[in-house]
Amino acid sequence: MTDVARSTEIAAADSPATVKPKTKVRSAKPMIDRYKWYEIAALYAGIAVFLFFVLAPFIEGFLVSLKPLAQLFSRPYSFIPRVWSFEAYVSMWTSVPALGLHIFNSFFISSVVTLIVIAVVVPAAYAFARFNFTGAGLLLAGFLAVNMFSGAVLLIPLFRLMRAMGLLNTYWAMIVPGAAFLIPSSIWLLRTYMLRIPRELDEAAWVDGASRLYTLRRVILPLAMPGIVVVAIMTFIGAYAQQFIFALTFNSKTEFMPLPIGLFAFFGKQEVIWNELMAASFVGILPVMIVIVFLQRYLVAGLTAGAVKQ
Amino acid sequence: MSQLSLKRLEKSFNEARIIKGIDLDVSEGEFVVFVGPSGCGKSTLLRMIAGLEDVTAGEIEIGGKTVNDLPPVQRGIAMVFQSYALYPHMSVYENIAFPLRVEKLPQAEVDARVGAAAKVLQLESRLQHRPGQLSGGQRQRVAIGRAIVRQPKIFLFDEPLSNLDAALRSEMRIELMELHKRLGSTMIYVTHDQVEAMTMADKIVVLDAGTIAQVGSPLDLYHRPDNLFVAGFIGSPKMNFINGRVKSADGTTVTIDLGSLGTIALPRAITEVAGQDVTLGIRPEHMRLDDGGFVIETTPNIVEQLGIHTITYSTLSSGEPFIGLFEGNPDLVESKSVRMGFALEQAHLFDARGLAVY
Numbered sequence: 001m002t003d004v005a006r007s008t009e010i011a012a013a014d015s016p017a018t019v020k021p022k023t024k025v026r027s028a029k030p031m032i033d034r035y036k037w038y039e040i041a042a043l044y045a046g047i048a049v050f051l052f053f054v055l056a057p058f059i060e061g062f063l064v065s066l067k068p069l070a071q072l073f074s075r076p077y078s079f080i081p082r083v084w085s086f087e088a089y090v091s092m093w094t095s096v097p098a099l100g101l102h103i104f105n106s107f108f109i110s111s112v113v114t115l116i117v118i119a120v121v122v123p124a125a126y127a128f129a130r131f132n133f134t135g136a137g138l139l140l141a142g143f144l145a146v147n148m149f150s151g152a153v154l155l156i157p158l159f160r161l162m163r164a165m166g167l168l169n170t171y172w173a174m175i176v177p178g179a180a181f182l183i184p185s186s187i188w189l190l191r192t193y194m195l196r197i198p199r200e201l202d203e204a205a206w207v208d209g210a211s212r213l214y215t216l217r218r219v220i221l222p223l224a225m226p227g228i229v230v231v232a233i234m235t236f237i238g239a240y241a242q243q244f245i246f247a248l249t250f251n252s253k254t255e256f257m258p259l260p261i262g263l264f265a266f267f268g269k270q271e272v273i274w275n276e277l278m279a280a281s282f283v284g285i286l287p288v289m290i291v292i293v294f295l296q297r298y299l300v301a302g303l304t305a306g307a308v309k310q
Numbered sequence: 311m312s313q314l315s316l317k318r319l320e321k322s323f324n325e326a327r328i329i330k331g332i333d334l335d336v337s338e339g340e341f342v343v344f345v346g347p348s349g350c351g352k353s354t355l356l357r358m359i360a361g362l363e364d365v366t367a368g369e370i371e372i373g374g375k376t377v378n379d380l381p382p383v384q385r386g387i388a389m390v391f392q393s394y395a396l397y398p399h400m401s402v403y404e405n406i407a408f409p410l411r412v413e414k415l416p417q418a419e420v421d422a423r424v425g426a427a428a429k430v431l432q433l434e435s436r437l438q439h440r441p442g443q444l445s446g447g448q449r450q451r452v453a454i455g456r457a458i459v460r461q462p463k464i465f466l467f468d469e470p471l472s473n474l475d476a477a478l479r480s481e482m483r484i485e486l487m488e489l490h491k492r493l494g495s496t497m498i499y500v501t502h503d504q505v506e507a508m509t510m511a512d513k514i515v516v517l518d519a520g521t522i523a524q525v526g527s528p529l530d531l532y533h534r535p536d537n538l539f540v541a542g543f544i545g546s547p548k549m550n551f552i553n554g555r556v557k558s559a560d561g562t563t564v565t566i567d568l569g570s571l572g573t574i575a576l577p578r579a580i581t582e583v584a585g586q587d588v589t590l591g592i593r594p595e596h597m598r599l600d601d602g603g604f605v606i607e608t609t610p611n612i613v614e615q616l617g618i619h620t621i622t623y624s625t626l627s628s629g630e631p632f633i634g635l636f637e638g639n640p641d642l643v644e645s646k647s648v649r650m651g652f653a654l655e656q657a658h659l660f661d662a663r664g665l666a667v668y
Binding site: 200201223 | 360361362381382383387388389391393395397398399408409411412413456460
């Protein structure tokens with residue numbers, strides 16, 4: 001480009017006559033939140049891939065539960081049911097009569113585990129968050145170390161322990177180890193939450209004559225409630241998920257079996273009733289969903305607003 | 311008889327000595343301010359009186375009784391925290407009533423006391439609100455209300471205004487002084503803000519690195535500081551210090567060589583300082599733009615016009631900073647040499663150890 005050409009181009013760009021008035025409506029969003037269309041498309045594509053990856057087994061499981069058994073083994077295999085039918089959700093109760101009991105057992109075991117964990121963890125977390133005692137750091141490190149063993153590694157010693165205490169084939173065989181393995185991580189979780197509650201609140205209560213327990217009850221517990229709810233949800237889900245291994249090992253009685261073991265009843269000698277198995281699994285997840293929906297109302301953020309000037 | 315007395319009080323955290331032997335007497339109804347730079351131990355001292363920190367050595371007496379091992383509530387004190395320390399899940403009413411609930415007072419009594427406190431602090435319309443819905447000043451008032459309802463003998467304030475903005479701070483300062491007048495109780499107040507100390511205190515305790523630098527009334531500290539630390543801490547802008555060497559001290563006059571600034575002769579009946587390195591102190595507000603007294607010629611680097619005052623910042627030929635404060639708006643400009651002087655009786659003299667010589 002010659003110098004002359006460049007200078008005319010610059011002149012053209014600068015001259016007001018050639019500048020087009022911008023009529024595009026400006027976005028109300030702040031600059032940092034504005035994205036190009038392809039960025040938004042990429043974001044949603046990423047979310048879709050991730051969600052599909054996570055949910056695919058559930059989708060397939062749900063579709064299987066809607067198909068008649070014969071269709072499951074037809075070729076070519078079709079993912080979408082040719083006939084939609086909720087029959088499996090009805091027939092499963094008759095092919096495995098104890099199904100209701102299994103679901104109740106799962107729910108019952110998880111609830112008791114959760115109650116025990118909360119009862120133990122709240123005072124422990126308060127102590128670790130507020131008292132300086134010898135060995136506190138060591139104990140916390142110990143809890144973390146316990147977490148590194150999965151229950152499966154300790155099954156045989158646990159079995160001997162259970163047998164010695166006569167707990168085999170009772171609810172306790174699933175509740176006690178269930179609670180024991182969930183307590184350490186919960187203490188860590190709740191301790192961190194309680195550390196965020198300003199220490200001045202304890203001191204102010206102490207100056208006003210309140211005892212430690214009174215302070216815990218009237219000041220700390222209400223403020224730690226969101227943290228306690230998180231611990232409760234985590235514990236409940238954790239207890240629900242880990243029942244399988246304890247129930248399989250420490251219990252052989254049908255009436256105490258939780259759902260994950262109870263589902264084996266759908267495995268017949270000749271065939272597996274896959275559609276009913278899937279239907280039962282989905283019904284079995286329901287209690288967890290209900291508990292979470294119920295508890296998350298208490299997950300109020302920002303409850304400590306106004307306590308101290310930050 | 312003094313209501314609160316500290317006797318050789320000491321506090322150590324592990325190896326670090328925070329409070330190094332403090333003796334202090336506070337009489338009933340006094341407004342005492344602990345002031346000092348951060349880390350001087352003033353908050354620790356207050357927390358020891360409150361019973362939140364234990365005592366390493368020495369004694370705390372309240373009403374003639376040693377209270378070293380008593381919990382706060384039995385010492386007859388109430389404390390207002392720097393961060394308010396309100397209970398965010400309780401209403402203003404319940405926050406103020408908290409100490410009474412702990413005492414398990416009957417509801418009628420609680421109502422009466424909270425009502426009275428709310429009236430004093432103008433919080434009546436806010437009683438059902440949560441602390442999160444209040445402004446900073448109102449939160450501070452709730453914290454004070456919680457202290458009032460217990461009807462303590464001694465109020466302890468730990469930098470209660472430091473979280474408020476400047477306008478609100480001076481407003482609350484006046485409210486606190488009125489409160490002190492109305493209740494007539496002893497108040498001990500910790501601050502790093504010397505304006506709060508000067509305006510509110512009956513008695514100021516200046517703390518420096520865990521020891522008392524000086525105790526006295528605000529004007530005492532201003533006019534007759536005992537040492538360099540107090541002289542530099544009290545007063546704003548800070549007192550100017552000029553290093554010099556005593557040429558002669560004959561018992562009536564001390565003659566000091568100030569290097570390039572010349573020689574100054576101060577009337578002091580002392581001979582021990584002869585030959586010593588000394589420090590001359592002069593407050594910025596004592597500088598005059600006439601030729602009376604001792605004259606310093608200097609060139610301001612910065613001139614601040616505040617309307618009521620004009621402040622000049624300059625560097626002396628010896629390298630020391632020098633501040634002058636003049637009333638009104640005299641004709642002063644940056645980088646233009648000016649002659650300023652001070653009357654000899656306004657000068658402070660500190661010996662080699664930093665102690666004042668009068």
